[in-house]
Amino acid sequence: MRSARLSERPTPDDHETDSMPISDWFKAREQRNYTTPTEAATTSDLPDGVWVRCEGCKRTLYMGDLERELMVCPTCGRHHDLSAPERLAMLLDEGSFEEVDAHLRSVDPLQFTSGKVYSEQVAAAVQRTGLGEAIVTGRATIGGHRAIVGVMDFRFIGASMGSVVGEKVTRAFELALAERTPLVLVTASGGARMQEGMLSLMQMAKTAAAATRLAAAGVPYIVVLTNPTMGGVTASFATLGDVLIAEPGALIGFAGPRLVEQTIRKSLPKGFQSSEFLLEHGMIDMVVDRRELKDRVALLLSYLTAGDE
Amino acid sequence: MEFERPLDELEDKLASLKHLDVSEQPDLAAEIAGLEAEIARLHETLYAELTPWERVQIARHPERPKTDDYLQALFTDVVEVHGDRLFGDDESVFAGFATLQGRKVAVLGHRKGKNTTENVRRNFGSPHPEGFRKAERLMHLADRFGMPIVSFLDTAGAYPGLDDEDRGQALAIADCLAALSSVRVPVVVVGIGEGGSGGALAIGFGDRLIMLENAYYSVISPEMCATILHKDARRASETSACLQLTADDLVRLGLADAVVAEPRGGAHRDPEMVFDGVRTALSAALESLSAVDRATLPDTRYERLRRIGEVAGG
Ligand SMILES: [Zn+2]
Numbered sequence: 001m002r003s004a005r006l007s008e009r010p011t012p013d014d015h016e017t018d019s020m021p022i023s024d025w026f027k028a029r030e031q032r033n034y035t036t037p038t039e040a041a042t043t044s045d046l047p048d049g050v051w052v053r054c055e056g057c058k059r060t061l062y063m064g065d066l067e068r069e070l071m072v073c074p075t076c077g078r079h080h081d082l083s084a085p086e087r088l089a090m091l092l093d094e095g096s097f098e099e100v101d102a103h104l105r106s107v108d109p110l111q112f113t114s115g116k117v118y119s120e121q122v123a124a125a126v127q128r129t130g131l132g133e134a135i136v137t138g139r140a141t142i143g144g145h146r147a148i149v150g151v152m153d154f155r156f157i158g159a160s161m162g163s164v165v166g167e168k169v170t171r172a173f174e175l176a177l178a179e180r181t182p183l184v185l186v187t188a189s190g191g192a193r194m195q196e197g198m199l200s201l202m203q204m205a206k207t208a209a210a211a212t213r214l215a216a217a218g219v220p221y222i223v224v225l226t227n228p229t230m231g232g233v234t235a236s237f238a239t240l241g242d243v244l245i246a247e248p249g250a251l252i253g254f255a256g257p258r259l260v261e262q263t264i265r266k267s268l269p270k271g272f273q274s275s276e277f278l279l280e281h282g283m284i285d286m287v288v289d290r291r292e293l294k295d296r297v298a299l300l301l302s303y304l305t306a307g308d309e
Numbered sequence: 310m311e312f313e314r315p316l317d318e319l320e321d322k323l324a325s326l327k328h329l330d331v332s333e334q335p336d337l338a339a340e341i342a343g344l345e346a347e348i349a350r351l352h353e354t355l356y357a358e359l360t361p362w363e364r365v366q367i368a369r370h371p372e373r374p375k376t377d378d379y380l381q382a383l384f385t386d387v388v389e390v391h392g393d394r395l396f397g398d399d400e401s402v403f404a405g406f407a408t409l410q411g412r413k414v415a416v417l418g419h420r421k422g423k424n425t426t427e428n429v430r431r432n433f434g435s436p437h438p439e440g441f442r443k444a445e446r447l448m449h450l451a452d453r454f455g456m457p458i459v460s461f462l463d464t465a466g467a468y469p470g471l472d473d474e475d476r477g478q479a480l481a482i483a484d485c486l487a488a489l490s491s492v493r494v495p496v497v498v499v500g501i502g503e504g505g506s507g508g509a510l511a512i513g514f515g516d517r518l519i520m521l522e523n524a525y526y527s528v529i530s531p532e533m534c535a536t537i538l539h540k541d542a543r544r545a546s547e548t549s550a551c552l553q554l555t556a557d558d559l560v561r562l563g564l565a566d567a568v569v570a571e572p573r574g575g576a577h578r579d580p581e582m583v584f585d586g587v588r589t590a591l592s593a594a595l596e597s598l599s600a601v602d603r604a605t606l607p608d609t610r611y612e613r614l615r616r617i618g619e620v621a622g623g
Contacts, residue, residue, distance in 0.1 A: 104623060105622045114547050115539060167618055198527065202514065204510055206617055206618070216491070234480075235480075235511075240487055264470060
C-alpha cells in the first residue's frame with residue numbers, strides 16, 4: 001500500500017505513472033469551476049487569486065477570501081463543492097492522512113460503449129482530477145481522534161459508485177472494523193455507475209452489508225452528506241451511519257428532482273431534497289456549517305468512543 | 310409486444326380468412342395453409358434469438374405470471390401480513406408466510422396487479438417507503454423465527470414520488486439492504502419479471518438468485534439509461550444490450566445461480582411450465598441451504614457479496 005501525506009511537497013520525481021501524490025492534487029484546482037456554466041470557459045483558464053462569481057448570490061468574490069472560508073460564500077453562506085483533497089485538508093489534522101488502496105482502478109467489465117466509451121471516460125477522469133477513482137480513503141486524525149476516513153469527489157464521473165468505489169468503501173468499513181477505529185465518510189454522488197451495470201448495483205448491497213457488520217461490532221460510523229448525494233449511494237452505506245450530518249443546502253435524496261417532477265407532473269416545493277428539508281422530516285441528525293464541521297465531527301467522535309475509555 | 314407485430318398481423322389475417330366459407334372460394338384452403346406455414350416459420354425465427362430489449366418487453370408483458378400467481382400455484386396456507394407500523398400498508402409489496410412442499414417460509418414479493426384497478430392500488434408494483442419497511446419487518450421476523458426467506462422480484466423500481474422522498478425512500482431501501490445482509494436464515498431470490506434497480510435490490514439479493522429466462526435485473530431502466538446517455542429513450546434497445554441485464558448475462562457475471570426456462574414467447578404462454586420450473590429450482594435451492602448452519606449464513610452471504618465487482622490494481 002502506498003501512502004502519502006497532505007503536508008509533503010512533491011518533487012517531480014515523486015510522480016508515479018498512474019497517480020499523483022495527494023499534495024499535487026491541489027495543482028488541479030484551476031480546472032475546477034466555481035462559476036455558472038456559461039462563464040466557466042473564461043474563468044477556468046485563470047490561475048488562483050482571481051475574482052469568481054458565487055453560484056448562490058451571484059456576487060463576485062475574491063478567490064482568496066472564499067478559500068479562507070473553506071469555499072463558503074461569506075455573503076450568502078452557499079457551500080461550494082470541494083474536491084476530495086480540499087475536503088481532506090479542511091477536515092483532517094494537518095499531516096495526519098495516510099492513504100490506503102490508492103492503486104485501485106476501474107476496469108470496463110461490460111465493455112460499455114453506448115454513448116462515451118467507459119474506459120476512456122475513466123481515463124479522462126483520472127487525467128482531469130488527478131485521482132485514481134471517485135473516492136479517497138485512508139487513516140487520519142480529526143481533532144486528535146483517530147479515524148478511518150473516506151471522501152468522495154463529484155468531479156470524477158459524478159462520484160458514481162462502480163466496483164472500485166464500492167470496493168474502497170467496503171475496505172474502509174473492514175479497516176475500521178479490524179482496527180476498531182471509527183469511520184467517517186464524506187459522501188457526494190450521483191448514484192450507481194450505470195456503465196458497470198449490475199456489478200455497480202450490487203455494490204449497494206456489498207457496502208450496506210459491510211456497514212452492518214461494523215455496526216454489529218459497535219464501532220462508530222459518522223456520515224457527512226454533501227452536495228449532491230443521490231440514488232444508490234443514499235440508498236445504501238450513506239444513510240446507515242450512527243450519526244448523519246449534512247452540509248447546508250446540499251441536495252440529498254433517492255430519485256433525482258427532475259424525475260420526481262416528471263412523475264408527479266407538478267413543480268417541486270422550494271427546498272425539496274435539501275439538507276434542511278431532510279432535517280425537518282427527521283431523516284438526518286444535524287445540518288452543520290462547513291466552518292464548524294471539523295470541530296463537530298471531533299466532538300461526536302469523543303462521544304461515540306466514550307464507552308471505550 | 311412490439312417485436313411480435315409481424316406475427317400478430319399474420320395471425321389476424323389467418324383468423325379473418327378462417328371466417329370465410331371455403332366451399333365458395335377454392336383458393337382459400339391453399340392460402341390458409343400457406344399462412345399457417347409462414348406463421349410457424351415466424352414462430353421459429355422470432356423467438357429463436359431474442360434480443361435483450363425483446364426480453365425486457367416479455368418481462369413487462371401484462372399477462373406475465375406475477376407474484377400472486379406464484380403464491381397461488383406454488384404455496385399453501387398463505388398468510389399475508391400488513392403494514393410498516395409507522396405510516397401505512399403498501400400494497401405494492403407482498404409480505405407473509407407460506408408453505409412450499411411442506412417447508413414453512415417467509416415470502417416477499419413486488420406485486421403488480423392484473424388489471425387497472427389493482428394496478429392503481431398497487432402502484433404498478435413500484436414500492437413506497439412503507440413497502441420496504443414492511444419487507445424489512447418481515448426479514449426480522451423470519452430471522453427471529455428461523456424461516457427461510459423467498460423473495461419474488463417484479464418491479465420497474467422504487468417509486469420516484471414527492472411523498473416518497475419526504476418519507477425517506479433512500480433510507481427505507483438502505484435499511485432493507487442492512488437487514489437482508491444480516492438475517493440468519495437462507496435467502497432465495499427469484500427474478501420473475503422486472504428487476505428495476507434499488508427497488509428490486511432492497512428485497513433482491515441473498516444466498517441464491519434464480520432468474521426466469523426472460524426476467525431482467527438492471528442498475529437502471531434501459532429507457533432511463535438511453536435518456537441520460539443520448540437524450541433519447543427510444544435508444545433503449547441499444548442500452549439494454551450494453552447493460553447486460555438478462556438472466557444469461559447475470560449468470561455470466563457470477564450473480565445468478567440458475568435460470569428457469571420459459572416457453573417460447575414468454576412465461577404467459579404456458580404459466581404451468583414456469584411454475585414447475587420455479588418450484589423445482591426453489592426447492593433445490595432451499596434444500597441445499599437447509600443443511601447449512603444458520604449462524605454461518607450471514608458470513609457466507611457477505612463473502613458472496615464481497616466477490617462482486619471488477620477492479621484493477623487490487
Ligand atoms: Zn454567495
